[in-house]
Structure formats: C-alpha cells, structure tokens
Amino acid sequence: MTDAPAPAVELDDDPSLRLGLVAATDSAPGPRLDAHLDELRDRLADSAASAGTVDVFWRTVPSPVGDLLLCATDVGLVRVAFDVEDHDAVLDRVAVQVGSRVLRSPRRLDGVVVELDQYFAGRRRDFDLVLDRRLSRGFQRTVLEHLPEIPYGETASYARVAAASGSPRAVRAVGTACATNPLPVVVPCHRVVRSDGTPGRYRGGEAAKAVLIGLESGARS
Amino acid sequence: MPPFDRVVERHGTTVLRVCRALLDTADADDAWSETFLAALVAWPDLPADVNVEAWLVTVARRKALDVLRARARRPQPVELVPEPPAPVPFDELVARDDALLGAVRSLPDGQRDAVVLHHLAGLSHLEVAELTGRSHAACRRSAADGVAALRRALSDAAPAAPDARRARRPLPSPEGALR
Numbered sequence: 001m002t003d004a005p006a007p008a009v010e011l012d013d014d015p016s017l018r019l020g021l022v023a024a025t026d027s028a029p030g031p032r033l034d035a036h037l038d039e040l041r042d043r044l045a046d047s048a049a050s051a052g053t054v055d056v057f058w059r060t061v062p063s064p065v066g067d068l069l070l071c072a073t074d075v076g077l078v079r080v081a082f083d084v085e086d087h088d089a090v091l092d093r094v095a096v097q098v099g100s101r102v103l104r105s106p107r108r109l110d111g112v113v114v115e116l117d118q119y120f121a122g123r124r125r126d127f128d129l130v131l132d133r134r135l136s137r138g139f140q141r142t143v144l145e146h147l148p149e150i151p152y153g154e155t156a157s158y159a160r161v162a163a164a165s166g167s168p169r170a171v172r173a174v175g176t177a178c179a180t181n182p183l184p185v186v187v188p189c190h191r192v193v194r195s196d197g198t199p200g201r202y203r204g205g206e207a208a209k210a211v212l213i214g215l216e217s218g219a220r221s
Numbered sequence: 222m223p224p225f226d227r228v229v230e231r232h233g234t235t236v237l238r239v240c241r242a243l244l245d246t247a248d249a250d251d252a253w254s255e256t257f258l259a260a261l262v263a264w265p266d267l268p269a270d271v272n273v274e275a276w277l278v279t280v281a282r283r284k285a286l287d288v289l290r291a292r293a294r295r296p297q298p299v300e301l302v303p304e305p306p307a308p309v310p311f312d313e314l315v316a317r318d319d320a321l322l323g324a325v326r327s328l329p330d331g332q333r334d335a336v337v338l339h340h341l342a343g344l345s346h347l348e349v350a351e352l353t354g355r356s357h358a359a360c361r362r363s364a365a366d367g368v369a370a371l372r373r374a375l376s377d378a379a380p381a382a383p384d385a386r387r388a389r390r391p392l393p394s395p396e397g398a399l400r
C-alpha cells in the first residue's frame with residue numbers, strides 16, 4: 001500500500017477551506033451522497049405525507065413507450081406523462097393546477113409501477129388503481145370515463161365513442177378529449193382510432209399509440 | 222410557485238453540509254428533514270423574489286442551533302456512564318476530518334456562522350449579515366478571524382497527537398501555514 005497523504009487542509013485560501021469542510025462533512029458530490037440524499041428525500045416525503053402537507057408525489061418509470069412520469073395526490077393517480085411531453089414542463093403545470101408542494105417519492109408510487117410493469121409484460125388487462133380525475137372536466141371527463149368500456153385488445157372509432165358518450169356529433173371533441181387525456185395508458189384512450197384504422201393523435205405520439213395497440217393485440221392471442 | 226421538489230434537488234446538498242458542520246450525522250439528518258418540512262409548509266406563500274438558498278440555510282442553522290441548545294440544557298447522563306461510540310464505517314473514516322469539524326464547532330458563534338455559512342454554504346458576507354442580524358463588516362471580520370482561529374487550532378493540535386490518523390493526514394507546520 002502506498003503511503004500517499006490525503007490532501008492537507010490548507011486554510012490560507014477559501015477554496016481549500018471549502019474543500020476541507022466538504023470532506024469533513026463527508027458531503028463531496030458522488031454516488032454515496034446521492035444515495036443518502038435519495039434516502040432523505042424518501043423519508044421527507046413520508047413525514048410530509050403524514051403531516052398532510054404534500055400536494056403531489058411523483059416518480060418516473062421506464063416503459064416500452066419511453067420513461068413515464070407518474071404524479072399522484074392523496075386521492076390517487078392524477079397524471080401520467082410521456083417523455084415527449086417534457087417531464088419538467090409537465091411538473092411545472094401540475095404544480096400550478098394541483099399545488100406547488102410537489103415531492104419525489106419512488107416508494108409512494110410503487111403500487112402504480114407494479115401494475116404498469118404487469119400491463120407492459122402482457123399480464124394485466126385492467127388497472128386496479130384509484131384515480132384522481134380532477135384534471136379532466138365536463139365533456140372530456142364523460143368521454144374518458146366511457147373509455148374502459150372498450151375491451152382490452154380492441155379499438156373503437158372516435159365516432160363510436162362520441163355516440164357512446166351521448167353526443168354522436170361531437171367526433172372532433174372526442175378526438176381532443178382523448179389527445180389531452182391526463183391519464184394515458186391507464187385510461188385507455190389509445191384504443192380510440194380513426195375510422196380508417198390509423199392510430200390518430202396521441203399524447204405520447206402516434207408511434208407510442210401503435211406500440212400499445214400492438215401490445216394488446218399480441219397479448220390477446 | 223414552481224414544484225417544491227426543485228428546491229430539494231438544487232439545495233439539498235448545501236443544507237446537509239450546514240447541518241453536518243454543526244451536528245453529528247443522525248442529528249444532521251433530522252435537522253435536514255425538519256428544514257425541508259418547514260420549507261414545504263411555507264412554500265406556496267413565499268414571496269416570489271425570496272433568496273431560496275439563503276432562506277433554507279437560515280432555517281437549517283436555526284434548527285441545528287435548537288438541537289445544540291437542547292443538548293446543552295439537558296443533563297448529560299452520557300458523560301456519567303460513557304457508552305462506546307458506534308463504530309464508524311472505514312470509508313467514512315477516510316472521508317471525515319474530525320479535527321477540522323471539532324475546531325469549527327468550538328469557534329465563537331459569529332466566527333462559526335461565518336465559516337459555515339460563507340466558506341462552506343457559499344453565502345456572501347452580506348447574506349450572512351442579513352440572516353444573523355449582524356453588520357456586514359462584523360461578518361467579514363468574523364470570517365477572517367474564524368479562518369485564523371481554525372488555522373491556529375489545527376496547527377496546535379498537529380504535533381500533540383502523533384497517532385496513526387494524524388500521521389496519515391499531515392497538517393502544515395505553523396510556519397508553513399502562516400506563510
């Protein structure tokens with residue numbers, strides 16, 4: 001073993017004093033500090049949850065359609081967002097729409113992640129999650145609440161969903177309601193397609209919609 | 222207000238440093254949590270132009286000083302029946318320099334604030350002055366005095382403790398340090 005001395009703490013100038021203090025507090029940037037801060041953040045989320053001072057918990061999870069951002073309130077899952085939506089921008093909007101006391105907590109969204117993993121593995125057809133639907137209102141909410149009636153592995157046209165929602169002429173509005181679904185994947189707006197069979201607009205992009213339709217039709221057989 | 226989590230992400234390390242400079246590891250973790258819990262509650266009503274880092278550091282310093290004061294007031298049975306300290310993991314032993322931390326914690330209040338808040342947390346002398354309620358000049362002077370006091374404390378300690386850890390981490394001689 002070489003007897004290389006640790007860097008001496010020189011106190012004559014600020015940078016070395018700062019380095020010395022960072023070393024003394026064992027808080028130099030690196031994986032060890034990150035792991036400790038992650039643990040502190042999880043604990044903070046738990047304490048804040050019991051104190052009732054959190055508006056939104058969030059985490060991300062990898063999936064076949066890119067990383068998904070998951071946001072939950074103390075009511076339930078409130079927002080699912082795709083990479084292409086820009087997770088930071090989505091969190092900014094959620095902070096305005098729901099509340100700014102936003103905390104990351106992987107642990108508190110474990111249940112959602114388990115169900116999503118099962119779904120993407122083809123082992124789950126319906127989600128058994130409590131949803132907080134406060135980000136959809138009026139006609140959009142009516143449309144989205146009808147979507148689970150389209151069975152797993154099947155698709156329906158915008159026109160058919162419009163009829164099922166009680167407004168057969170509101171085909172365009174159905175398109176908008178689906179394209180701005182705050183809970184994609186979990187609320188299956190990907191099962192609503194154009195009359196000619198092409199996927200149509202989707203929050204995660206048309207390709208992601210095709211992946212989900214393919215996943216469900218493949219797992220069905 | 223933007224999502225509170227950004228604040229934790231951006232300033233979590235600085236707050237942890239301030240807490241650890243003043244408190245031992247477990248107490249420091251508690252002070253860190255209490256700081257961000259208090260900040261979370263205040264967050265929606267905070268003025269938009271507030272200096273978030275200085276504000277967090279202020280809260281962290283106050284939480285840490287509360288713990289220290291509570292310790293000082295409480296009778297200390299630990300001193301009567303000394304328990305063996307929990308073993309420190311070796312990797313932590315390498316990273317820590319107890320002599321420096323000990324010297325920081327024995328500084329007079331003003332000098333300790335200046336060293337921790339200015340040199341470690343990176344606040345300006347003006348910010349330190351605002352949050353400690355002292356004058357700008359006094360904070361500047363305390364920072365210089367604090368650094369000099371640390372240098373003296375560590376130089377005095379060096380020849381008196383020629384154990385293995387001291388030998389592994391040589392400190393500059395008084396002459397060298399002063400030059």
